[in-house]
Amino acid sequence: MAKICLCMTANTLGRNLEILEKYRKYADMAELRADCLDPDERLLIRRFPEQAGMPVILTIRRDIDGGHFVGGEGARISLMARGLAYAEADRRRNFAYVDIEEDLNISSLEEAARTFGTRIIRSYHNMKGTDADLPVKIRSMRRSGDEIVKVAVMANSTRDVLELLCAGKECEGQEKILVSMGHFGIYSRILSEQFGSFLSYCGALSEPDAFSAAPGQVEVRELANLYRFRNITKATKVYGVTGYPLKATSSPSFFNTVFELEESNAVYVPFPADSITDLMEISKELNVEGLSVTVPYKEAIIPFLDFQSDEVRVIGACNTLTLTPQGWLGTNTDARGFSDSLLTFLNKPNFKRQRVTVIGAGGAARSVVFELHRLGAKVLILNRTVHKARRLAAPYKFAWGGLDEQGIEKMEKYRDIIIQTTSAGMEGINPDNVSSDPTAMYNFCGREEVMDLVYKPKMTAFLKRASNAGCNVQNGYDMLIRQARYQYTQFTGKEFPEHFFSRVQFGEI
Ligand code: ATR
Numbered sequence: 362m363a364k365i366c367l368c369m370t371a372n373t374l375g376r377n378l379e380i381l382e383k384y385r386k387y388a389d390m391a392e393l394r395a396d397c398l399d400p401d402e403r404l405l406i407r408r409f410p411e412q413a414g415m416p417v418i419l420t421i422r423r424d425i426d427g428g429h430f431v432g433g434e435g436a437r438i439s440l441m442a443r444g445l446a447y448a449e450a451d452r453r454r455n456f457a458y459v460d461i462e463e464d465l466n467i468s469s470l471e472e473a474a475r476t477f478g479t480r481i482i483r484s485y486h487n488m489k490g491t492d493a494d495l496p497v498k499i500r501s502m503r504r505s506g507d508e509i510v511k512v513a514v515m516a517n518s519t520r521d522v523l524e525l526l527c528a529g530k531e532c533e534g535q536e537k538i539l540v541s542m543g544h545f546g547i548y549s550r551i552l553s554e555q556f557g558s559f560l561s562y563c564g565a566l567s568e569p570d571a572f573s574a575a576p577g578q579v580e581v582r583e584l585a586n587l588y589r590f591r592n593i594t595k596a597t598k599v600y601g602v603t604g605y606p607l608k609a610t611s612s613p614s615f616f617n618t619v620f621e622l623e624e625s626n627a628v629y630v631p632f633p634a635d636s637i638t639d640l641m642e643i644s645k646e647l648n649v650e651g652l653s654v655t656v657p658y659k660e661a662i663i664p665f666l667d668f669q670s671d672e673v674r675v676i677g678a679c680n681t682l683t684l685t686p687q688g689w690l691g692t693n694t695d696a697r698g699f700s701d702s703l704l705t706f707l708n709k710p711n712f713k714r715q716r717v718t719v720i721g722a723g724g725a726a727r728s729v730v731f732e733l734h735r736l737g738a739k740v741l742i743l744n745r746t747v748h749k750a751r752r753l754a755a756p757y758k759f760a761w762g763g764l765d766e767q768g769i770e771k772m773e774k775y776r777d778i779i780i781q782t783t784s785a786g787m788e789g790i791n792p793d794n795v796s797s798d799p800t801a802m803y804n805f806c807g808r809e810e811v812m813d814l815v816y817k818p819k820m821t822a823f824l825k826r827a828s829n830a831g832c833n834v835q836n837g838y839d840m841l842i843r844q845a846r847y848q849y850t851q852f853t854g855k856e857f858p859e860h861f862f863s864r865v866q867f868g869e870i
Contacts, residue, residue, distance in 0.1 A: 363553035364389035364560040365590055366418065367581050368574035370397040374405055378412055380565045385415070387585035390457070392418040392562060394574055395440060396430035406444050409456075416457035418482060419444045426462065426486040427575055438467055445470065448477030460484050460511070463502045475507075482538065484511040491521035491541070495528035499537060509559055511538040513575060516546035519639040525549065526646050529557040538562075543576045544606070548630045550579050551588050554595055555647050561590065587617050588628055598627040599647055600852055603640050604655035607633040609789065611867045612653055615845050622861045625853070637661050651852035652682040653845075659724045666691035676731045678724045681848050692851055693728060698844025700732040703778070703812055706835045712738035718775040720764070720799050721783035722749040725814055729782050730757065741775035743768045745783075745799065769802045776806070779827070781813040786821030798822040807831030816841055842867060 367388035369377040381391055391413055395406050410417040421437050421444075422428020430437055441459065448455050459474050460482045461467075474481055483502050491514040492498060502510045516522045522541045526549070529539045539558050541549040553561045565571045566580040584590045602612045616629035634640035637658045644652060654662050659678040663669070666679065667688025673679045679691035704710065715738045719726055722744035730753055733740050740759040744750035747763040754761035760775065762768030772779070784790060785797040800823060805811070811827040816838035820828070828834045845867075846857040 362591065362594065363558055365581065365584060366390045366392050366560045366562050368392045368394055368562050368564050368578070370394050370564065370571055370574050371568075372397060372399045372570070373402050374398065374409055374412070376570065377409075380568055380571060381413055381415075383568075384565050384581050387581045388415065389591075390416040390418065390560065392420050392460075392574070393456075394428070395419065395421045395444070396423075396428040397574075403440055404443070406440070407447065411454040414453075418458040418460055419456040419479075420460040422460075423462070425488075426484075427488045438465075438470065441467075441470055442473070445473045445477070445479060448473070448479075452478045455479055458482050458509070462486075471504075481505075481508045482511050483508045484513070487514040488542070490515050490517055491524050493524075495524055496531040499528055499532045499535070499539075503535070509536045509538060511540075513538075513540040513542055515576070516541035516543050516549075519545055519634045519636050519643065522546050522549060523639050523643050523646070526556055526643060530646070533557060540575070541577075544608075544633055545635070547577050547579065548601065548632055550577065551584065551590065551628070551630050552593065552599065552647060553590070554593050554597070555599065587614065588630065589617065589621060592626065593628055594626075596626060598625070599649045600627060600629040600651040600653075601632045601649060602629070602653040602655060603632040603634050603637070604658060605633060605635055607631055607655070610655070611841075612845065615842070615865060615867045616849070618865045619849060619858065619861065622864060623858060627853075634658075637665070641665050650684045651848075653848055654680050654682060656724075663691065665689060672696050672728075672731065676727045678727055680844070681851050683851050694844040694847035694851065695725070695840075696728040696732045697847055698840045698842075699729050699814075700736055701843045702835070702837075702840040703780070704736075706812070706833075706839070707778070707810055711736040712778075715739070715777045716775045717741070717778040717780065718743060718772050720744075720779070720781045722746070722753045723783065726782040727753060729780055729814075730754075730759070734759070738778075739775070741771055743772070764799055764802075766802065769800070772803055776809050778810045778812070781811075781815070781821070781823050784815070786813065786818075786823055787815045788817045796822050798826060805830035805832050811835070813837060814840065838867075 365388050371377045393409050421430050423430050455477050456479050458480045463483050463485045525541050536559050539556050549556050550561045563581045563584045564573050564578045602610055613629050620627045662679050669691040672693040673691045681692045681694050683690045717738045718741045734757045742750045742754045742761045743764050745764045750761040762771050785799045805827050807830045809832045811832045811834045813821050813824045814837040815821050816836045824834045849857045
């Protein structure tokens with residue numbers, strides 16, 4: 362089973378030991394990054410394995426490989442020799458592994474390591490990109506049978522991650538460590554078993570003086586507790602969420618908590634993707650069984666479906682993919698998540714006799730309008746780009762308009778409920794967006810029921826204004842959870858375990 366390796370990047374050995382003590386139960390081994398140590402401390406590395414009390418990798422990373430060692434090669438090699446010198450008969454007192462770059466040819470170091478049972482990790486780093494000839498590289502790097510090949514390459518795209526994954530598969534059976542660095546490669550650090558990696562490097566990233574030893578590292582507790590890394594085997598069912606840029610997502614927290622409570626052998630990971638085509642290839646290689654699909658792929662995913670629900674066909678957007686014996690089934694849980702949430706908020710069984718304004722005409726609005734129509738509402742759709750409002754309204758014979766004076770006037774007759782579906786007001790887009798309110802020209806009378814699909818921040822400028830005018834308001838958080846419960850059922854074929862609901866976490870909302 363793949364191991365969790367905690368990278369020790371503090372500037373003193375004492376501080377590294379303190380950190381190791383605090384996180385000991387989450388780690389199987391440690392990597393002493395001696396290049397991060399103060400110069401005086403580097404002289405004392407030899408005793409670290411004994412003090413650490415777990416297998417330790419000695420690494421002295423050069424700056425060209427993303428490390429901090431800026432001295433000459435001579436100084437670096439003598440430091441490495443210092444780490445391997447005076448080997449003890451009790452192997453636990455020696456470094457268990459030493460990281461030697463593939464272009465370093467110092468046979469005396471290697472001999473010393475082998476004589477005393479220190480295994481060699483033969484490493485290659487590319488901090489800029491992913492090499493084209495990875496399978497050849499992986500095969501040729503190993504100089505003797507007991508070496509572990511490490512290839513850590515920067516993923517600038519989803520295709521890069523796919524290259525690494527396929528290269529790993531070509532070299533199955535060989536002990537190796539494969540890492541796609543950076544945001545695109547985050548799941549290569551969680552699904553080490555699937556990538557054929559012997560370990561995953563992670564960091565004590567919540568410590569103020571510890572930093573990520575390489576781009577994209579996962580925090581050690583998150584790897585051990587949230588993703589239950591140690592339980593992941595080739596038999597583990599893999600699920601995930603894809604989107605772009607997918608910088609922050611609360612879905613892994615939700616699904617992994619439920620899987621843990623249910624004792625399911627399953628994991629749910631983020632799949633940031635700049636190409637949905639490449640991501641679907643990766644899904645195939647990793648035997649992914651279910652995908653949540655988010656911005657901007659809810660429409661682009663449709664050509665990849667083997668069959669789809671009626672909602673997907675009519676709405677033209679899909680947020681849930683489930684692998685079935687007949688291929689990918691596409692469904693849309695946003696629609697039901699939305700109507701369940703709003704009807705519960707209103708304490709109504711349907712939207713009959715309700716006159717509703719929908720702000721926006723994008724993908725989210727399409728699910729909302731579909732449900733409003735299904736459940737009997739009369740609807741006005743207002744959008745910044747008017748022709749999109751008209752196009753969305755036409756099949757339902759709903760009213761439409763622009764987000765201008767004329768459009769806002771029409772709201773007079775459609776204001777039992779107002780639903781904001783655009784990304785205006787959402788955090789994480791640009792600093793100005795948070796203060797934006799697409800209905801700024803509209804004066805709330807205080808009797809409207811108001812919903813914003815945005816849930817970060819909890820109160821958008823739009824919701825604040827409505828609330829100050831005396832309206833009942835609701836954000837999109839409850840909808841998010843409800844659609845995720847439907848996804849759970851879709852993925853697993855099981856009802857969502859409601860008795861666990863109070864214990865399920867949805868990230869830092
Ligand atoms: P989603 O799937 O989240 O709905 P989308 O399909 O890209 O995303 O649609 C975005 C919606 O938000 C559109 O209705 C867009 O209006 P335009 O069609 O005029 O682009 C709307 N939108 C985004 N930012 C907006 C803003 N600052 N003010 C008003 N509308 C905005």
